[in-house]
Amino acid sequence: MLRPVLMCLVLCAVYGNSKPAERKTRVHPDEPLSKLEHDDGKNFDYDHEAFLGEDEAKAFDQLPPEESRRRLGIIVTKIDANSDGYISEEEMKIWIQKAQHKHVFDSVDSQWHEYDANKDGLISWEEYKNVTYGSYLEDPHTSDDFDYERMMARDERRFKVADKNGDRKADREEFAAFLYPEENEHMKDIVVQETMEDIDKNGDGFIDLKEYIGDLFTPESDKEPEPQWVASERQQFAEYRDKNHDGKMDREETMDWILPKDYDHAEAEAKHLLHEADQNGDGKLSSFEVLEKYDLFVGSQVTNYGEALMRHDEF
Numbered sequence: 001m002l003r004p005v006l007m008c009l010v011l012c013a014v015y016g017n018s019k020p021a022e023r024k025t026r027v028h029p030d031e032p033l034s035k036l037e038h039d040d041g042k043n044f045d046y047d048h049e050a051f052l053g054e055d056e057a058k059a060f061d062q063l064p065p066e067e068s069r070r071r072l073g074i075i076v077t078k079i080d081a082n083s084d085g086y087i088s089e090e091e092m093k094i095w096i097q098k099a100q101h102k103h104v105f106d107s108v109d110s111q112w113h114e115y116d117a118n119k120d121g122l123i124s125w126e127e128y129k130n131v132t133y134g135s136y137l138e139d140p141h142t143s144d145d146f147d148y149e150r151m152m153a154r155d156e157r158r159f160k161v162a163d164k165n166g167d168r169k170a171d172r173e174e175f176a177a178f179l180y181p182e183e184n185e186h187m188k189d190i191v192v193q194e195t196m197e198d199i200d201k202n203g204d205g206f207i208d209l210k211e212y213i214g215d216l217f218t219p220e221s222d223k224e225p226e227p228q229w230v231a232s233e234r235q236q237f238a239e240y241r242d243k244n245h246d247g248k249m250d251r252e253e254t255m256d257w258i259l260p261k262d263y264d265h266a267e268a269e270a271k272h273l274l275h276e277a278d279q280n281g282d283g284k285l286s287s288f289e290v291l292e293k294y295d296l297f298v299g300s301q302v303t304n305y306g307e308a309l310m311r312h313d314e315f
Contacts, residue, residue, distance in 0.1 A: 024216050026195055026258045028182040033100060033265050040276070040296075048299050050269045053099040061299040068300035069291055076287045086284040092270035100266065101176075101183055108176045115175075122169040125159050154194065161190045182259065192255045206248035212237050273297070 034049035048057040060068055079087050079095040098105075115123045115131050129152065130137065136148045162178035163170055164186070170178060181187035199207050199215045217230050241249055241257050249257065277285055277293040290297060 026215070028191070028259055030260070030263065030265055031100075033096065033269055044296050045299070047269070047273065047296055050096055050265075051099060051273065051297050053102045055102070056099070057299060063300050065294075065300040068298050069294050072294050072298050073287065073291060076290050086286055087274075087290065088284050089267075089270050089274050092273060092285075093266050096266040096269055101180075104176050104180045104183055105172065108172055108179065111179075112172070112175075122171055123175055124169045125156060125163075126168075128159065128170075129156070154197075158187075158190050158194070161187060188255065188259055191259065192251055195258055196251065196254055206250055207254060208248040209234065209237050209242075212241070212249070 034046045034054065036046045036049060038046040040047070045057075048060065051057075052060060060071070063071070075095075076087065079091050081091050081094070112123070115127050117127045117130070132155070133148060133152055136152075140148070158181060159170065159178055160166075160168075162174045162181070162184075164174060177184040177187050181191050196205070196207060199211050201211050201214070202208075213230060213233060216233055217226065219226070237249075238245075241253060243253050243256070273296065274283070274285060276296055277289050279289050279292070
């Protein structure tokens, strides 16, 4: 039975063959924290979605002010990772990143029971391997369509990088890093390595123009004309991707391409929230300061109170 990471590889191969003219991207941009306009002169809706995530911000909008403040107080203790009674800019940034990646942890939670075979609260490499590659391991000769040994080795390498403490077991954060490496700073090198292995067909450790275009566009026949966007990508490669103009992309250039560092939205929002709420100017926030400025962080409204409580019984 094929599981998420393996299924992704298989579908990518099928997708590439079934829609050859479709434009593919490998870029993982840092998405804005909210689609809303950021104008505190009008409202704090952008800040609410940045701080809580879109779904949670909407839920808070249904709460009476006193309940909204109470829940914010609980959140403050969660943000204060070192339990010193204050929220630093770094702690605020990490919280915002987690709020924005809630979908990742929801995905991990939905899959957890499939992999945690012994129910110890951790997923070992052996457990993941047995679930994901069980059919192949039982009969390695059943399929010649995919190189399962290579896929398994690649997964194991990624698992080891995600496994920060090296115990060959993943907790929920480590498993999230394994499944969604592009979302984690310490996984960026493995994302680049895997990307280069996919595209570097001649095995020289670089991505040249032919390999770059070949990854984005595969014609059905020699007579099929290139879409107009391919010419644009050739220009992008020459002018922006290949920064040292040696005709190929190295690891650093590949990282700049697929994981651009244009703007750190979470860091900017953390600075903004601290600036707005830090009454005594000490560069950190106390619980009092956050709750005094609670409408900057969360919304409230005296509607659907009972329904909101039922949806969020963790509070």
